Amino acid sequence: MFLSARISSASKSPIQSKTLITLLPIFRRLSTAAVPPMEVSASEETLRGNLAEKRAAVDAQAEAVRKLKAEGAENSEINAAVDTLKALKVEASAVSRRLQAVLSSNGGGATDREAFRQAVVNTLERRLFYVASFKIYRGVAGLYDYGPPGCAVKSNVLAFWRQHFVLEENMLEVDCPCVTPEIVLKASGHVEKFTDLMVKDEKTGTCYRADHLLKDYCKDKLEKDLSLSTEKFTEMKHVLAVLDDLSAEELGAKLKEYGITAPDTKNPLSDPYPFNLMFQTSIGPSGLSPGYMRPETAQGIFVNFKDLYYYNGNRLPFAAAQIGQAFRNEISPRQGLLRVREFTLAEIEHFVDPKDKSHAKFVDVAGLEFLMFPRELQLAVSFSLLQGIVNNETLGYFIGRVYLFLTHLGIDKERLRFRQHLLNEMAHYAVDCWDAEIECSYGWIECVGIADRSAYDLRAHTEKSGVPLVAHEKYPEPIEVEKLLITPSKKELGLAFKGNQKMITEALEAMTEAEALDMKAALESKGEIEFQVCNLGKSVSIKKNMVSISIEKKKEHQRVFTPSVIEPSFGIGRIIYCLFEHCFYTRPSKSEDEQLNVFRFPPLVAPIKCTVFPLIKNEKFDETAKIISKSLTAAGISHIIDITGTSIGKRYARTDEIGVPFAITVDSTTSVTIRDRDSKDQIRVSIDEVALVVKEVADGQSTWADIMWRFPTHSA
Amino acid sequence: MFLSARISSASKSPIQSKTLITLLPIFRRLSTAAVPPMEVSASEETLRGNLAEKRAAVDAQAEAVRKLKAEGAENSEINAAVDTLKALKVEASAVSRRLQAVLSSNGGGATDREAFRQAVVNTLERRLFYVASFKIYRGVAGLYDYGPPGCAVKSNVLAFWRQHFVLEENMLEVDCPCVTPEIVLKASGHVEKFTDLMVKDEKTGTCYRADHLLKDYCKDKLEKDLSLSTEKFTEMKHVLAVLDDLSAEELGAKLKEYGITAPDTKNPLSDPYPFNLMFQTSIGPSGLSPGYMRPETAQGIFVNFKDLYYYNGNRLPFAAAQIGQAFRNEISPRQGLLRVREFTLAEIEHFVDPKDKSHAKFVDVAGLEFLMFPRELQLAVSFSLLQGIVNNETLGYFIGRVYLFLTHLGIDKERLRFRQHLLNEMAHYAVDCWDAEIECSYGWIECVGIADRSAYDLRAHTEKSGVPLVAHEKYPEPIEVEKLLITPSKKELGLAFKGNQKMITEALEAMTEAEALDMKAALESKGEIEFQVCNLGKSVSIKKNMVSISIEKKKEHQRVFTPSVIEPSFGIGRIIYCLFEHCFYTRPSKSEDEQLNVFRFPPLVAPIKCTVFPLIKNEKFDETAKIISKSLTAAGISHIIDITGTSIGKRYARTDEIGVPFAITVDSTTSVTIRDRDSKDQIRVSIDEVALVVKEVADGQSTWADIMWRFPTHSA
Incomplete structure (x- = not known):
């Protein structure tokens, strides 16, 4: 469940601080040297x-x-x-x-950040990394297309995700439809609760997110109003901190209190009311089967738990994974690719025995060092509490794997942190949640949610479908257990209470062990007892012949339990946008009269790995370029040839701007140069070797620094 | 536009015949030796x-x-x-x-086919290749999940598609949202015309496809009613042939004439009426912006034509491609994975100058030999017409590439044909359409549509959006053209005709060249002329001062035109289902007391490339298995280890059933055996070499036959 509906994308924690810790001591005590200044x-x-x-x-x-x-x-x-x-x-x-x-x-140099973002976004749109969808029809807010280089980056990110998670961890990948019948999303709670609070301009009918209006108002006041009283200052800080906890009534009262009106017209606003964020549709021709476009991919995995558990030989733990589209009908999409109405999710559901959340491969990530931002630091309470800050080893293992995934893609380690959810952010059933947040020009953005959701989802579907989604553990030998047996006599109850018999029977069966034992004692001593039946709203007199209560010994051969699920959920579009920002830089052109844009994508994600440029227009060079192109194709290296007569500098600049890491320049028919995008260093390599050398660096077997020394340097 | 709505999946051509021709002579005359017996x-x-x-x-x-x-x-x-x-x-x-x-x-051994299909489907469902979606909630017709092996096959098919088409042909891949605003699908014609004719059970309200009921009735009669009169026989054959051309009225009349009632209840049926097959939804919170889940991915490419053309340096031809989900709210889904409500499409839109549809790489496919089923053979007309049966070289090139793609995946050449659309199947704007049809237990199934759609799509979006989606060709030097100039005088027309001035002006401007020249002559000789204005429904008298008509010479520097588009559109789920059937076979177990299931997937699509089995439970063998597993991971070979104590024969059978091509059996700590799934041959290889040998055959660099001779044979 990536991004629960009312969790805003920018971090709302009042204190922004970083703590560098290794994953290893997460089950130990943190040294106080890590305390951040405030x-x-x-x-x-x-x-x-x-x-x-x-x-x-x-x-x-x-x-x-x-x-x-x-x-x-x-x-x-x-x-x-x-x-x-x-x-x-x-x-x-x-x-x-x-x-x-x-x-x-x-505010962190808001103007600088704005200018930087504008430079990145201009480049991305101009080079067709992405564009507003349906642009010729003036577009639709919150929908974007990936053009060729963006699409290639996305497909590289997904291929690496599949490699890093599905293949390396032997996960069971599934692929379920987006169209989902209502009953599934009723069981998951989405039909009832997947809402944002909305207000309407009372005159024009324009819709706004109520919390956005309140947040914008408070932020603006705090940033610009120097004469704010200390009380108001404290109050608004508090409002921002608890924004997600406010009920419709509380939000409405605050909007009224601050006199907030519609931003565009200054008209009065309606009271806030919940708007369901799912795209609704109808399945089949009858119009009688409501359905929704799935708001996440996870439910498709949960409803298949029984088959997947069987597929895995009825053994725990195992993980299932799914990559696919998810849909959220945002009230007012903003922040470009970060809050959109349709996006690609990659979700993992790792099913585990709630009694044993250790992980066999935890040792592989235990030595990693990165930024953790635990709950206690966010609230600045006593640090003696910082023992075992991550709830269990499996959760810790995934945090480590997510860190490795993101940094391999090219996310800057210094602008990546794992933030623990505050208690008020977590659903009541969740055990512990951590978000991988990436800092970009919009602030810290939740890009991966990693949650221990306990047994909530499987239990919800078990209840609604009547199909038990459980696991079994065979005991080495049968164990003897005592079981309370409550057997109401329907006949006697019927004679005594007529039409109320059913409700009283149910109430008797629902007694706790203590209640039942009390009743047993009372019936044995007094022969009858007053019994409160909630559904009837009154108490009735139960006699000895109406119910038999006993404790029986039974042999059990296996333990039956609902597995816990640990869920890392990746917002692929958000990761890609942050990657764009982290990889972008500018440098002066040779003549220093303009700034050139560069994306320093690692070869792993670069949309095209290599270009081939004949230095000058010349038939022989074109022929050599084609021979090299064939050997690159044979080596599986995506590349483009540019035989336009444009100057070599311009051709380099054009491909630096889409992040091509290597350029082969053909200036002879026997040997050529390979140029590295970021250092602009060039080496000379024979045409027989060139494809394999490029493959070596593009596949990540060697770095540019590794191969630099094996070949003569070429100076332009 | 894969599968236009009213084209049923089973081929409806009256004659089923095969013709083996090479692609080369498609622009020449076919020898009559190819005439099929009838x-x-x-x-x-x-x-x-x-x-x-x-x-x-x-x-x-x-x-x-x-x-x-x-x-x-x-x-x-x-x-x-x-x-x-x-x-x-x-x-x-x-x-x-x-x-x-x-x-x-x-009927072609309907019972055998049914039994074969049941065997395949049972295996597929039991091994979780696919299952009905939301099964624990009793499923939804027409929605399926791919489980782990199915998902792996699908992802291999898509990866190969991307390699074979996008990378090898330098196509521009894009990724657009599924949620689409109404205006786009109005322009494409889907809102108005993407319908099937539906009838309702008048008492229960159950919906049926009208053409399905009529088709089933006629087929049943033709198969079972021996006393059918010759007239009725001919009539029903004709009904089946023209089924897709029948209007709602004609269909309704036939249903009435044959007394067809609701299949489940025998209740009377309503008249047929059109039901739109798109899933409808609403974009944004206002409820005022209708949208649909896209019924195909192509429109996302068309609306981006301008940007893509620019991205390609304003040069033609180029192709854009997209892989993604498409949605069709089928009235009554049937035939398992073949007719579903949500599916993955892979579409290519190749934009080309309508005056030059040659293809530079046509020579690469010209020598291929495969089954073509041209229109003329389907209708058994004179074969002298069979010249140039494929309209143009680019269409021919794609037919060849599609053939290579499908056969590489493992589709049986003998059960693959390219069927040309009959004239009544094609849209009025289409130039030529060919379907790659694959024969499976359901008959010949349309799996890839390859159509020359002329300039229809770009023109439709140009008109609706007002943004010209055109290409330019610069003339080597400017050319002089004569242009007819019609300039109505609004003032004079206004004085003469008052409120009708606008309509008359428009009618004058809309005159053809011939009409204008006639008018010019008449005005010059007689000074006035009677002019019929259609929109007014009467003629008016036009005088010399009311309009000036002249021919002017103009220099033009470039040709502006709407490109044609050639569209290969792949139904990935259908291809995968046919692949499942073509790869499935059974063979007796060693003891010959049961039949074992095998999928003979080529390594390219096999869900897992290799298994590692310690021959017996033994710590040393387990250790060796782990070492081999690590080297397989390093070589990028997907594999599983099975260290359960099950007999080796059972473990082979279990993995043959999901189509794993190679099994490594660890029976020593220095060398192991590799077993080939289909021949069951085994060779002995040292543990240092084994990963690279498996990689060589799994990547398709060598075949099993190639490597068999390099290593000693192992006999079990």
Whole structure:
């Protein structure tokens, strides 16, 4: 369940801090050396307090001056008071400037980030990495197409995902339809709860997300309103922290209290009401079978649990995986590729015995070092609590594997962290959740959710379908268990209570062990007992002949239990967008009169691995280029030939801009040069060897640094 | 546009014949040696005629006998007549038996096919290649999940598709959303025309496809009713042939005429009416933007034509490709994986200058030999027409590439043919269409459609969006063209015709060249002319000052035109299902007491390439198996280890059944055996070499026959 509906994409934790820890000590105690400084936030609050004091002092002094003047005090006295006032004003203004500076540094250079994003997005759209879908019809908000280079990156990311997770871990991959009947999504809770709160412009009918409006208002106030009182400041900080917990009524009250109106028209807004985010449709011609486009791929795995467990030889643990489209009818999509109405998810459901969540391969990731952002750090409570911050080894193993996956793709280690969900973010059944968050120009973005969802999903489908989705563990030898047996006598109950018999029977059967034993004792001693039947709303008198209660010994041969599921869920589009930002940089052209764009994609994800350029227009060079192209095809290296007469520098720039890592330039019929995109170093290689050398670096068997020394350097 | 809505999946051509031709002579004349025999169909008709004659003779003779008896004729006379009647009855019954035999052989061993299909489907479902989706909720008709082996086959098929088409042909791959706004599908014609005719059970409301009911009725009659009159026989054959051309009224009339009722209840049926096959939904929260789940992926490419053309350096030809889900809300899905409500399409749109549809690489496929089934053979007309049966070289090139793709996957050459669309099957704008049809237990199934759709799609979106989707060709030097210039004088027309001015202006501007020149001549000679304005429904008198008509010479620098598109469209699920059938066979177990199932998947598509089996439970062998597993992982070979103590024969059988081509059996710590699935041959290879040897055969660099001789044979 990637991105539960009401969890906003930007991190909403009040404190943004980083802690570098290895995965190894997650079951040990963290050293306090890891405590992050929190000056920024503290100093903002201090400055706001200072400013309020200074402003109060200014007001008091101004009042004093007015009073002196009114009383006709002496000029010297008035002048002195005015000087004090001026000095106080200068002090207040200095504090105000400092606060302003702190606020804009908190904002993190919003203008710079905006400009950077614009440069990336312009390049991406111009080079057709992605475009707004149905552009010739003015597009649809929240829908995007991947053009050729974007599509190649996506297909490389998915191929690597399949390699890294499905193949290396022997997962069971499945492929289920997007069209899903209502009953499945009723069982999962989506029909009832997969909603966002919406408000409507009362005059135009335009729809907005209620929490977005409140969030934007508070953020704006906090960033720009220097005269905010300390109380208001604290309150708005609090509103932002608990935004996702607010009920429709609470949200509505806050919107009213702050006088928030429709952003476009300033018209009044309706009360907030829930809007279901699923695309609804109808299956079959009768119009009687409602269905939805799946909001996640996970349910397709859960409903197949029984078959998959059998396929796996009735053994736990095992993982199933699915890559596919998911759909969410967002109220107001924003942030480009980050919040869209249709996206590719890659989800893993790892089924495990709830009594044993150890992982055989945990040792493989235990030594990794990366940024963890546990719950306790987010709330700044006592660090003595930081023992065993990740709930179990399997969850820890996946965190490690996700880290390896993302950094292999080219995500910057320094801008990747694993943030633990706050308790108010987690569903009641969840044991522990961690998000892989990647920092980009929009802030920290949730790109992978890794959750221990306990047995919730399998239990929900068991209940709704009546098919037990359980696992079995055979005991080495049968064990004896005591079982409480409650047998109501329907006949006697019927005679006594007529039409209420069924409800009373059910209530008797539903008694806890303690209640039943109490009743047994009472019936044996007194012969009857008053019994509260909730569904009837009254109590009835139960007599000894109406129910038999006993404890029997039984031999059990196996343990039957509902497995827990640990779910790493990847938003592929978000990962790709963050990758675009992390790989993008500019450098001056040779003549230094313009900036050239470069994507430093690792060969693994680069849309095209190699280009072949005849240095000048020449038949022999074109022929050599074709021979090289054939050997590259034979080696399975995706490449393009550019035989246009454009200058070699321009051709390099054109392909640097789509992130092609290697360029072969044909300047002779016996040997050619290979150029590395980022260092711009060139080496000279014979045409017989060139395809294999490129394959070696493109497949990641060697790095450019490795092969640089094996061949003569070529200087242009 | 794969599978236009009203084209049923089983071939509906009246004559099923095969012609082996090479692609090369498609632009030449076919030798008449290729004419197929048509006895089967002819003898059915002859026999039906014979039977009718014999039965008429029986009836006449019976009447004669009755008459003789009534007239009180002599016993000897009556006996002789009765003997003649008996003899005639024997003859009639012999003809009836022969007809029965012909009908069941036409049916092609329906029982055998049914049994074979059941064996394949049982294996596929038991081994989780696929299962009905949402099975625990009793499923949804027409929706299927691919389980682990099916999913792996699918992902191998798609990877090979990408390699064979996108990479080898440098196609521009794109990835567009499934959710599509209404305007796009209005332009494409889907909102109006993507329908099937439906009838409802008037009492229960159950829906049926009208053409299916009529087809089933006629087929049943033709197969089982021996007493069908020659007229009825001919009529029903004709109904089946033109089924797709019948209007709602004609279909309704036939249903009434034949007295066809609801199959389940025998209740009367409603008149047929069109049901749109798209899943409808609503985009955004307002409920005001209708959308659909795309019924094909092609439209996403068409609406991006302008950007893709630019991406390709404004050069033609180029091809764009897309792999993705498509959705069709079938009225009554049937035939398992063949007619489903959601499926994966892989579509190519090859854009080309309509004046030059040659293909640079045609020579690469020109020598191929395979089964072609051109239109003329289907209708048995004069073979002198069989010149240039495939419209153009690019269409021919794709037919060849599709043939190579399918046969590489493991589709049997003998059960693959390319059938040309009959003229009544093609849309009015289509130039030529060929279906790659694969024969399976359901008959000949359309799996790939290869169509020259001319400029239809780009023109439709140009018109609706107002964005010109055109290509440009610069002339070597500007050329002079004569252009007709019609300039109505709005002022004069307004004075003369007031409110009708606009319509008259438009009618004048819309004149053909000939009409305009006639008017020009008339105005010059007579000064005025009567002019019929259709939209006004009357003619008006046009005077010389109301319009100026002239021919001007203009220089044009480039040709602007709408490219043609040639579209190969692959139904991936259908191809996979046919592949399953073509690869399936059974062979006796060692003890010959049961039949074992085998899928002879080529390594390219096999879900798992290799298994590793320690021969007996033994720690050292398990250790060796793990070492081999690591080297297989390093070589990128998907594999599984089975260390259960099951007998080696059972383990082989278990993996033969999911089509694993190679098994490594560990019976020593220095060398192991590799077993080939189909021949069951084994060779002995050292453990250092084994991964590379398996890689060599699994990657298709060598065949099993190639490597057999390099290693000692192992006999079990």
